[in-house]
Amino acid sequence: xxxxxxxxxxxxxxxxxxxEIKFFVNGYAAGEIPDYQASAWCMAVLLKGMTxxxxxxxxxxxxxxxxxxxxxxxxxxxxxxxxTGGIGxxxxxxxxxxxxxxxxxxxKMSGRGLGFSGGxxxxxxxxxxxxxxxxxxxxxxxxxxxxxxxSGQSADLAPADGKFYALRDVTATVESLxxxxxxxxxxxxxxxxxxxVLDVKVGKGAFMHTIEEAEALARLMVKxxxxxxxxxxxxxxxMNQPLGDAVGNALEVxxxxxxxxxxxxxxxxxxxxxxxxxxxxxxxxxxNLEEAKAMLAKSLADGQAWQKFVEWITAQGGDLSQLEQPExxxxxxxxxxxxxxxxxxxxxxxxxxxxxxxxxxxGGRYKKGAPIDYSVGIVFHxxxxxxxxxxxxxxxxxxxxxxxxxxxxxxLMDALTWSFDPVAAPPHTLKIINAEx
Amino acid sequence: xxxxxxxxxxxxxxxxxxxEIKFFVNGYAAGEIPDYQASAWCMAVLLKGMTxxxxxxxxxxxxxxxxxxxxxxxxxxxxxxxxTGGIGxxxxxxxxxxxxxxxxxxxKMSGRGLGFSGGxxxxxxxxxxxxxxxxxxxxxxxxxxxxxxxSGQSADLAPADGKFYALRDVTATVESLxxxxxxxxxxxxxxxxxxxVLDVKVGKGAFMHTIEEAEALARLMVKxxxxxxxxxxxxxxxMNQPLGDAVGNALEVxxxxxxxxxxxxxxxxxxxxxxxxxxxxxxxxxxNLEEAKAMLAKSLADGQAWQKFVEWITAQGGDLSQLEQPExxxxxxxxxxxxxxxxxxxxxxxxxxxxxxxxxxxGGRYKKGAPIDYSVGIVFHxxxxxxxxxxxxxxxxxxxxxxxxxxxxxxLMDALTWSFDPVAAPPHTLKIINAEx
Numbered sequence: 001x002x003x004x005x006x007x008x009x010x011x012x013x014x015x016x017x018x019x020e021i022k023f024f025v026n027g028y029a030a031g032e033i034p035d036y037q038a039s040a041w042c043m044a045v046l047l048k049g050m051t052x053x054x055x056x057x058x059x060x061x062x063x064x065x066x067x068x069x070x071x072x073x074x075x076x077x078x079x080x081x082x083x084t085g086g087i088g089x090x091x092x093x094x095x096x097x098x099x100x101x102x103x104x105x106x107x108k109m110s111g112r113g114l115g116f117s118g119g120x121x122x123x124x125x126x127x128x129x130x131x132x133x134x135x136x137x138x139x140x141x142x143x144x145x146x147x148x149x150x151s152g153q154s155a156d157l158a159p160a161d162g163k164f165y166a167l168r169d170v171t172a173t174v175e176s177l178x179x180x181x182x183x184x185x186x187x188x189x190x191x192x193x194x195x196x197v198l199d200v201k202v203g204k205g206a207f208m209h210t211i212e213e214a215e216a217l218a219r220l221m222v223k224x225x226x227x228x229x230x231x232x233x234x235x236x237x238x239m240n241q242p243l244g245d246a247v248g249n250a251l252e253v254x255x256x257x258x259x260x261x262x263x264x265x266x267x268x269x270x271x272x273x274x275x276x277x278x279x280x281x282x283x284x285x286x287x288n289l290e291e292a293k294a295m296l297a298k299s300l301a302d303g304q305a306w307q308k309f310v311e312w313i314t315a316q317g318g319d320l321s322q323l324e325q326p327e328x329x330x331x332x333x334x335x336x337x338x339x340x341x342x343x344x345x346x347x348x349x350x351x352x353x354x355x356x357x358x359x360x361x362x363g364g365r366y367k368k369g370a371p372i373d374y375s376v377g378i379v380f381h382x383x384x385x386x387x388x389x390x391x392x393x394x395x396x397x398x399x400x401x402x403x404x405x406x407x408x409x410x411x412l413m414d415a416l417t418w419s420f421d422p423v424a425a426p427p428h429t430l431k432i433i434n435a436e437x
Numbered sequence: 438x439x440x441x442x443x444x445x446x447x448x449x450x451x452x453x454x455x456x457e458i459k460f461f462v463n464g465y466a467a468g469e470i471p472d473y474q475a476s477a478w479c480m481a482v483l484l485k486g487m488t489x490x491x492x493x494x495x496x497x498x499x500x501x502x503x504x505x506x507x508x509x510x511x512x513x514x515x516x517x518x519x520x521t522g523g524i525g526x527x528x529x530x531x532x533x534x535x536x537x538x539x540x541x542x543x544x545k546m547s548g549r550g551l552g553f554s555g556g557x558x559x560x561x562x563x564x565x566x567x568x569x570x571x572x573x574x575x576x577x578x579x580x581x582x583x584x585x586x587x588s589g590q591s592a593d594l595a596p597a598d599g600k601f602y603a604l605r606d607v608t609a610t611v612e613s614l615x616x617x618x619x620x621x622x623x624x625x626x627x628x629x630x631x632x633x634v635l636d637v638k639v640g641k642g643a644f645m646h647t648i649e650e651a652e653a654l655a656r657l658m659v660k661x662x663x664x665x666x667x668x669x670x671x672x673x674x675x676m677n678q679p680l681g682d683a684v685g686n687a688l689e690v691x692x693x694x695x696x697x698x699x700x701x702x703x704x705x706x707x708x709x710x711x712x713x714x715x716x717x718x719x720x721x722x723x724x725n726l727e728e729a730k731a732m733l734a735k736s737l738a739d740g741q742a743w744q745k746f747v748e749w750i751t752a753q754g755g756d757l758s759q760l761e762q763p764e765x766x767x768x769x770x771x772x773x774x775x776x777x778x779x780x781x782x783x784x785x786x787x788x789x790x791x792x793x794x795x796x797x798x799x800g801g802r803y804k805k806g807a808p809i810d811y812s813v814g815i816v817f818h819x820x821x822x823x824x825x826x827x828x829x830x831x832x833x834x835x836x837x838x839x840x841x842x843x844x845x846x847x848x849l850m851d852a853l854t855w856s857f858d859p860v861a862a863p864p865h866t867l868k869i870i871n872a873e874x
Contacts, residue, residue, distance in 0.1 A: 002803060007609035011480065035473035040608035043448065043480035171477035172444035366439055 003033045003041075010044040018057040025061040029160035035167055042164070042173035050178035052220065058178065059224050062186035065160035067136055069192030074144045075105045079279045080193035082184050084208065084217070085117035086201040087355040088242035092120045092150060093256035094264075094272040097308035098296050099279050100148035106279075107143045108150045109157060109191045111165060113364045113372065115174050116355030117205075118249065121152045126250040126330055126374035130318035139191075148312045158190040170367050175207050181220045188225065195231040195282040198222070199275055202430060203240035205351020211236060211430060218433045226435045231282050236431040237271060241349040241384050244268035248363045248377010248398060250329040255379075257326050260306045267383075267428050273297060274429055330375035332398035334405045337381075338413065340388045347419035349384055357411045361399050373400055378412065385425030440470045440478075447481040455494040462498040466597035472604055479601070479610035487615035489657065495615065496661050499623035502597035504573055506629030511581045512542045516716045517630035519621050521645065521654070522554035523638040524792040525679035529557045529587060530693030531701075531709040534745035535733050536716045537585035543716075544580045545587045546594060546628045548602060550801045550809065552611055553642070553792030555686065558589045563687040563767055563811035567755035576628075585749045595627040607804055612644050618657045625662065632668040632719040635659070636712055639867060640677035642788025648673060648867060655870045663872045668719050672711060673868040678786040678821050681705030685800045685814010685835060687766040692816075694763050697743045704820075704865050710734060711866055767812035769835035771842045774818075775850065777825045785854035786821055794848045798836050810837055815849065822862030 001023045010016060016024075024041065027033035050058065071078045079099060083089050096106045110120035110132075121132050134142065134151040142149035153162045161183050168174050168183075188196050200208065200218045208214035218234035225232035237243075244265040246255040258264045259272065277292035286292035299305045314320050322328050358364060362373035381393040388394070395412055399405035438460045447453060453461075461478065464470035487495065508515045516536060520526050533543045547557035547569075558569050571579065571588040579586035590599045598620050605611050605620075625633050637645065637655045645651035655671035662669035674680075681702040683692040695701045696709065714729035723729035736742045751757050759765050795801055799810035818830040825831070832849055836842035 004607055004609050004803060007480075011483065011609050035471070036476040036604060037608055039473040039477040040480045040610060043444075043477045044484070044609075046448065047481070047484045167473060170441055171474055172441050172448050172481075173477060366441060 003027060003037045007037060007041045007044060010041060010048055013048045015051050015054055018061075021054065021057045022061045025058065025065055025160045028163060029065040038164065039167055039171040039173065042168055042171060042176070042179060045179060046173050046176035052223065055178035055182055055220060056224050056227060059182040059185045059189065062158050062161045062164070062182060063189040066158055066190065067156045068190050069136065069140070069157065071107060071140065071143065071192040074140065077194045077283045078105045078107045078143065078192060079195045079197070079283050080106065080108050080188055080191065081197045081199060081275055081279060082188060083199040084180065084184070084201050084206065086239040086243055087117060087205040087351045088244050088247040088252060089118065089201070090123060090244065090246070090252040090256045090268075091199065091272055091275055093123070093253065093309070094259050094305070095276045095279070096148055096150060097260070097312055098272060098276045098299055098305045100146075100312070101299050101304045101308040102280060102285060102295060103147070104280060104283050104285055105143055105147040106149070107139065107191060107193060109153050109187050110150055111153065115169065116352055116359055116364065118247075118252070118358075118364060120150065122372050122374070123249045123252055124150065126253055127313060127322055128319040130313065131316050142315060146311055146315050148308065149316070150312075153187060158186045161186045177213070177217050177220065180207060181217055181224060185221050185224045188230070189228055193230065195279065196225055197275055197278045197282060198232065198234040200234050200236050201239035202236050203238055203351060205242065205355055206239035215431065215433065222433060222435050232435055233278055233282055234433040235274060235278060235429060236433070238426055238428050238430060239351055240426060241351050242354060242380060243271060245380045245383070246377065247354060247358050248361070249372065249374040250331070251377040251379055251398060253329055254326040257323060260300065260309050262300045269300075271428055278432070332373075332375040332400055334399040334402050335396060336405055336409065337396040338394050338409050340382075340390060340392045340394050342418065343389050345419045345421065345423040346382055346384050346386050346388070346416055347423045348417035350415035353411060353415040354378065357408050357415070361397070361404055361408055376400055378408070383425070385423045387422070440464060440474045444474060444478045444481060447478060447485055450485045452488050452491055455498075458491065458494045459498045462495065462502055462597045465600060466502040475601065476604055476608040476610065479605055479608060479613070479616060482616055483610050483613035489660065492615035492619055492657060493661050493664060496619040496622045496626065499595050499598045499601070499619060500626040503595055503627065504593045505627050506573065506577070506594065508544060508577065508580065508629040511577065514631045514720045515542045515544045515580070515629060516632045516634070516720050517543065517545050517625055517628065518634045518636060518712055518716060519625060520636040521617065521621070521638050521643065523676040523680055524554060524642040524788045525681050525684040525689060526555065526638070527560060527681065527683070527689040527693045527705075528636065528709055528712055530560070530690065530746070531696050531742070532713045532716070533585055533587060534697070534749055535709060535713045535736055535742045537583075537749070538736050538741045538745040539717060539722060539732060540584070541717060541720050541722055542580055542584045543586070544576065544628060544630060546590050546624050547587055548590065552606065553789055553796055553801065555684075555689070555795075555801065557587065559809050559811070560686045560689055561587065563690055564750060564759055565756040567750065568753050571753075579752060583748055583752050585745065586753070590624060595623045598623045614650070614654050614657065617644060618654055618661060622658050622661045625667070626665055630667065632716065633662055634712055634715045634719060635669065635671040637671050637673050638676035639673050640675055640788060642679065642792055643676035652868065652870065659870060659872050669872055670715055670719055671870040672715060672866060673870070674708060675863055675865050675867060676788055677863060678788055679791060679817060680708060682817045682820070683814065684791060684795050685798070686809065686811040687768070688814040688816055688835060690766055691763045694760065697737065697746050699737045706737075708865055715869070769812040769837055771836040771839050772833060773842055773846065774833040775831050775846050777819075777827060777829045777831050779855065780826050782856045782858065782860040783819055783821050783823050783825070783853055784856040784860045787852040790848060790852040791815065794845050794852070798834075798841055798845055813837055815845070820862070822860045824859070
């Protein structure tokens with residue numbers, strides 16, 4: 001078997017066998033197949049597609065390219081949550097401790113920034129000392145002791161996916177339904193979660209632009225997970241504007257902290273309650289979603305979620321003082337608030353352009369391994385449906401130099417569409433997809 | 438401008454601007470754009486195509502990624518010939534000295550083996566001491582002194598193409614019409630030839646399987662060349678069976694030597710006369726193709742072509758004794774002749790399978806930079822239309838171990854199709870395409 005023949009077969013639109021996929025995945029993981037063959041293959045997959053059977057085989061071989069954790073000696077049910085990536089998505093920071101403080105262990109592996117969307121691991125690293133590189137024994141130990149752990153993808157778990165994930169980011173091969181589904185599910189399978197809630201973003205600021213695409217991805221992932229004996233549900237949520245108000249690594253950590261103090265933007269808080277609620281429901285900790293949401297709202301109000309957050313972050317080496325004094329998180333030297341020069345309603349926001357603006361401010365990356373400036377980003381003071389008067393604050397840009405700051409301000413103004421007539425704020429949760437029985 | 442955006446634009450089927458192509462070509466040549474981005478881009482180009490304007494821009498920027506030679510101080514007209522690659526194509530060995538001995542300077546840069554088809558540079562290297570790595574001054578000096586030079590692609594000339602060419606070989610991105618056209622023409626443009634004869638192969642053993650595809654490629658290349666002020670013609674020639682009898686590096690050198698001694702297989706000799714004749718005609722050295730062919734046939738008969746060959750090979754460091762005693766060229770330890778077990782006519786040969794068999798014998802490569810065994814290969818004693826009796830020799834396999842030898846014999850038997858009824862030998866020259874005036 002030869003890598004070049006497998007690339008050619010997929011290039012020609014043929015379905016690969018499980019054996020061929022295994023050869024390619026294991027060869028790439030082992031370094032025998034070089035990056036340049038893997039990227040050509042990814043482009044061929046993106047343009048020619050995969051059958052469900054190919055996607056399932058690809059997921060399996062990626063999951064089995066390293067250790068597959070069995071966490072049942074720790075708890076009968078460990079839950080996980082995964083977002084397909086959006087602008088301003090800091091959900092894990094709130095949902096993980098929120099669910100864990102109800103005695104439901106959360107063991108999660110996350111990724112780095114991919115295209116215009118941020119990554120939880122980058123956001124976590126904006127906290128001084130936080131260790132995202134855990135070995136498998138450390139991951140399991142943390143989960144057993146604290147009932148909560150979030151690490152970068154360990155080199156021992158789904159190592160093939162780690163390599164593919166970084167490569168796709170810089171070769172314009174991210175936006176492939178089977179590659180996205182397999183990447184997500186291989187990590188979930190390998191990290192041993194029994195129940196998984198998938199947060200599939202839909203809109204201009206997401207990989208899936210239409211609800212049809214998102215639903216296809218969600219159903220494929222639910223199918224793959226179900227085939228491997230996991231409980232999986234998917235939430236389709238709106239990403240035509242940023243989630244919450246903050247976009248940028250440290251700025252999002254600050255917003256998550258405010259939310260854990262029972263504050264934070266309403267849309268973000270509600271999203272956390274729905275994701276967390278679905279996790280409780282799936283694990284049998286609540287009879288239904290409404291009951292689960294009420295349980296979680298209580299934990300935000302009484303400080304238990306915050307306590308669990310502090311326990312989690314400090315257990316992984318994060319600096320307590322930065323949590324208690326969020327103003328000591330990385331701070332950009334140039335900060336400017338732009339005000340509205342007109343009255344009216346915000347009708348639309350170009351979420352993708354907002355994401356790209358943050359990348360260009362230095363808050364994301366174009367090449368794998370490139371450094372990130374945690375301090376930069378944007379905080380919005382108005383979103384779709386907001387009514388504004390002349391002079392009302394629109395957004396605040398945090399930049400590391402004045403040229404980038406001015407450029408970002410111009411781009412963000414162009415990213416907003418206005419209306420004289422009132423505009424309804426769009427619904428955030430679009431659909432919930434459960435496994436077919 | 439960012440490489441990943443250019444990949445994405447092509448992935449989405451949009452036409453790239455000349456500026457975008459220049460950025461990508463120069464970035465890759467300079468090592469700023471890595472192999473894995475270039476291969477993803479090549480796959481996107483292969484699957485999404487290029488407009489003629491894109492292909493022309495790509496050719497231009499590849500040619501101008503390094504020096505572009507001006508040879509007019511050496512001669513008013515320097516000619517070149519290029520084959521798109523086939524099985525057993527050793528034409529350059531005969532045509533270059535044949536044309537050069539008529540006072541028409543031949544300056545040529547050639548490539549290495551690509552997929553199942555051999556490369557002139559590999560074949561030349563089977564001659565002890567032959568130096569394929571010439572600097573630009575050495576190339577020009579050789580051309581001025583001897584009127585003939587063939588080198589590997591100099592690092593100074595079309596360096597971008599050199600990198601793309603090697604990369605495409607191992608990423609299943611060879612078979613793209615605009616990539617093939619641009620690769621060929623960028624080298625021709627950069628190496629300064631005024632007149633170029635393109636030998637476009639058609640059939641199972643060529644990149645172009647149909648005459649329609651081959652004609653499309655030929656017309657695109659003629660168009661690109663014409664746009665840059667060069668005289669260009671293309672010959673479409675059959676590649677449904679090997680050219681000549683020998684396939685494999687040193688074996689082909691031996692066959693070329695026999696042809697230069699006024700012998701050799703008839704189809705190969707005729708092909709050399711047509712290619713060389715077209716070169717003389719294009720450069721104005723003969724009134725028409727028939728007159729040119731007669732001039733060349735005379736040079737084969739009177740030894741002038743052979744003398745020029747010896748002058749050329751030894752000038753580039755090749756060992757004279759190997760030319761005079763071809764049996765001292767690299768020789769495989771295991772040689773076996775397979776005889777026919779039936780009577781009848783050969784109806785078809787799977788030329789691609791023959792090419793792949795030689796690669797698997799060790800005579801070609803799967804990964805860029807991999808070594809080649811010059812000694813291995815096949816000599817056919819029968820071709821399409823041959824009438825055979827039981828026990829008549831079919832082919833001789835030259836291998837470096839007995840297992841590979843047996844494997845090759847079985848594959849070659851399967852690569853032949855038989856007929857009880859007489860079969861006509863197929864025409865070799867299918868069409869000649871000249872520039873539109």
